[in-house]
Amino acid sequence: MKSENGTVAGSFPSDEGWPFAKYLGACGRMVAVNYVGEELWSYFNAPWEKRVDLAWQLMEIAEQLTNNDFEFALYLLDVSFDNFAVGPRDGKVIIVDAENVLVADKRLIRQNKPENWDVWYESKFDDCDKEACLSFSKEILCARATVDHNYYAVCQNLLSRHATWRGTSGGLLHDPPSEIAKDGRLEALLDECANPKKRYGRFQAAKELREYLAQLSNNVR
Numbered sequence: 397m398k399s400e401n402g403t404v405a406g407s408f409p410s411d412e413g414w415p416f417a418k419y420l421g422a423c424g425r426m427v428a429v430n431y432v433g434e435e436l437w438s439y440f441n442a443p444w445e446k447r448v449d450l451a452w453q454l455m456e457i458a459e460q461l462t463n464n465d466f467e468f469a470l471y472l473l474d475v476s477f478d479n480f481a482v483g484p485r486d487g488k489v490i491i492v493d494a495e496n497v498l499v500a501d502k503r504l505i506r507q508n509k510p511e512n513w514d515v516w517y518e519s520k521f522d523d524c525d526k527e528a529c530l531s532f533s534k535e536i537l538c539a540r541a542t543v544d545h546n547y548y549a550v551c552q553n554l555l556s557r558h559a560t561w562r563g564t565s566g567g568l569l570h571d572p573p574s575e576i577a578k579d580g581r582l583e584a585l586l587d588e589c590a591n592p593k594k595r596y597g598r599f600q601a602a603k604e605l606r607e608y609l610a611q612l613s614n615n616v617r
Contacts, residue, residue, distance in 0.1 A: 404494040408470065415457045417481070417492045432490045436554075437477035440564065445613065447568050450482065451555050452609035453489040454568075458546035459606060471498040471537050475549040476528035477561045477568075500538050510539040518598060519548040521591040527560045528553045547602035551589035558590050581608065 408414035417432050439450055461470040472479075474496035481492045505513050517540040522531035530549055537543055552558050559567035569586065576582055585608060588594070588601035 404470070404497045404499070407499075408468075410490070415460065415489065415491050416494050417490055432481040432492055433484045434482055435478050435492070436480040436482060436489065436568075437561065439482060440477065440561075440568065444571075444573060446487075448609055449487065449613040450489055451568055452606065452613050454480070454550050454554055455547075455602065455606045455609060457489060457491070458550045458602070462543070462546045467502045469500040469502055469537075469543065471500065471532070471543070471545045472496070472549050473498055473530065473532065474528075475530060475553040477554065480554075498534055498537055500543075502541050505539060505541050513539060513541055515540065516542045516596055516599070517544065518592070518596065519543070519545045521548070521552065521558075523558065523591075527562070544596075544598045544602065547589055547598055551586060551598075551602070551605075552591070556586040556590040557583070576612075582612075 405416045405418070408416060410416055410418045436450065439446060442450075458472075461472065463469075472491070474493070479491060479493040481490050482488070483490065517536055520531045522529055530553065532545060537545060553561075555567045555569050557566055557570075559565070564570075567586070569582065572582060585601050585605040588597050589605055592598040592601065594600075
């Protein structure tokens with residue numbers, strides 16, 4: 397099920413912990429959501445500590461939309477620096493443009509058991525010439541119970557060296573401090589998350605990346 401902006405924000409409200417802008421209402425084609433803050437793009441050159449915190453939040457969002465108690469997977473089909481905003485007071489990352497979100501009912505998938513429903517699905521890395529492009533099949537996203545699409549989308553289009561936007565490259569985590577660059581772990585995890593070399597490597601890399609970013613940003617819970 398592909399959802400309109402208002403439908404997603406209304407069905408998965410921010411009041412219940414979902415990372416969407418608060419849905420205020422709709423009139424015809426117009427949808428009103430509350431102002432959240434400046435777009436993520438404005439933080440591209442923020443201090444390293446701030447960018448690490450934002451990156452950790454983005455990976456947490458990817459996890460929440462993929463695995464949650466409601467058994468709905470919400471796949472982000474249009475991921476760019478302009479589709480997220482950062483709260484001016486709490487610094488919380490919010491999805492502001494939820495027009496292109498695919499909602500998959502994982503309970504229904506398990507119940508109906510379409511072909512290969514229980515085979516883990518790995519999204520294909522897309523090294524295209526355009527900015528913020530993603531490769532996906534809506535049919536497959538709606539027919540598999542375990543999918544790495546959101547990790548792929550966030551890592552490829554926002555965090556890793558493959559991310560390009562408005563003429564920039566290097567992603568949100570560009571130019572890390574020398575000790576982190578020398579260690580090499582961050583770059584390795586970002587690369588495996590964006591363009592995995594091992595089978596099912598993205599699932600493990602995303603988990604380790606979330607944990608590593610939490611350590612770097614002191615967000616361990």
